[in-house]
Structures are given as structure tokens and as C-alpha cells.
């Protein structure tokens with residue numbers, strides 16, 4: 001609370017109540033609210049709560065009315081010589097001036113303390129910001145390295161799946177080769193047993209592994225194309241010559 005222009009404040013430590021009604025004033029130029037004055041000055045010896053001066057004189061402590069009546073103002077200095085009146089007035093004004101100066105010093109002290117606190121807080125905040133920034137940078141670094149690790153894994157995964165696809169292709173080729181071998185051996189066996197192939201009706205065979213049904217080509221067709229197309233290693237074969245004779249082999253094996 002700042003000091004009002006026309007009021008003093010209680011000088012009791014940490015009270016600072018605006019004085020009104022009655023106030024306790026001391027010879028050491030201190031003033032107190034009615035509550036603190038009546039409490040502090042009832043015991044003896046009386047000490048000023050603001051400056052610890054001993055107040056033993058009869059007029060060292062006065063309880064005064066701050067807004068005296070017109071009658072009181074008319075009579076209190078009546079009959080006194082002008083220099084006495086002026087002396088009393090100047091002493092009263094000196095009391096007031098001292099109080100105002102004390103209040104200003106107090107305000108300046110409070111301001112400088114608040115300023116120092118603010119600077120301290122700013123410093124602390126700057127330090128905290130700096131440490132947050134450091135933490136953030138460390139986290140960013142961590143994220144970047146984790147991303148790199150993830151990229152490595154992705155690359156490895158795509159390599160592995162590439163290899164798997166290659167293996168599947170090889171498997172498919174082998175399966176096709178196997179099916180055609182089986183077919184050929186069945187045809188040959190059936191031919192030896194006198195099967196009715198000669199009628200020209202192709203028999204339906206079913207691959208045991210794939211379940212695909214396919215028509216057995218005549219043994220003549222096999223002897224014409226088989227030796228060249230079927231029995232050459234896959235790597236040497238042209239894909240266009242190897243494909244048509246064989247049933248579509250089993251697709252990619254199911255994942256377990």
C-alpha cells in the first residue's frame with residue numbers, strides 16, 4: 001500500500017495501516033495505529049516498537065486525534081505567543097516531513113529489492129531455458145540417431161524380402177520342373193501299360209502338391225519339346241519357351 005498524500009502509516013513492523021481516527025505519536029517521531037499503540041505502550045518501561053527508544057517522559061507518547069473538532073482547533077493554541085505557535089507548528093511539520101521521508105526510503109528499498117528479485121528470477125529463467133535447450137538438443141540428436149537405426153532396419157528388411165522373393169521364384173521354377181517330371185513319368189508308365197492315349201483324348205491329371213488340374217500332353221508332344229525345353233537348366237532357358245507347357249506352379253507359399 002502506498003502512502004496516502006494526507007495520511008501517515010503505522011510504523012509497527014509489517015503493519016503499515018493507514019492512520020485514521022486516533023494515532024499514537026512518540027517523541028522519537030514515530031506513529032502507530034490505535035491497536036499497536038495501545039498494546040505496546042501499556043507496559044512499562046515503554047519502548048518504541050520502531051526504533052527501540054525508551055519513552056519514559058510524560059509527553060514522550062501522546063494519543064492524538066487526527067481530525068480534531070473545530071472547537072479543539074480554536075482553543076488548543078489560543079493565548080500562545082506567535083513564536084510559540086510557529087514553534088509548535090514547525091515541530092509538527094518536521095514530524096510530518098520525517099514520516100514522509102521514511103516512507104519514501106521504505107518505498108525505494110522495496111523497489112530495489114523487487115528489482116533484485118526480478119533480476120534473480122530472470123537469471124534463473126535464463127538458466128532453465130538454457131538447460132531445456134540443451135535437453136531438447138540431446139533429444140533431437142537421439143531422435144536423429146533412432147531414425148538412422150530405423151532406416152537401417154528398413155533397408156535390411158527390404159534386402160531380406162528381396163531375397164525371399166528370389167527364393168520364391170527359384171522354388172516356383174523347381175516346383176514346375178518337378179511337376180513336369182512327374183507328369184512325364186506318369187505318361188510313360190501309362191503308355192507302357194497300354195493306356196488309351198492313342199485315341200487322342202488327353203487325360204486329366206491332378207498335381208498332388210498343388211491340386212492343379214492339367215491335361216497331359218501326348219507323349220509325342222513331350223518327346224518333341226521336352227528334351228529341349230524341360231530338361232535344360234532353368235538359367236539357360238528362355239522364359240518364353242519354358243512357360244507354356246507347364247501348369248502354373250503353386251504361388252508363394254503361405255506365411256505360417
Ligand SMILES: [Zn+2]
Pocket residue numbers: 010011012015016017032033034035036037
Ligand atoms: Zn499498526
Ligand SMILES: [Zn+2]
Pocket residue numbers: 026028029030048049050051052053
Ligand atoms: Zn521510535
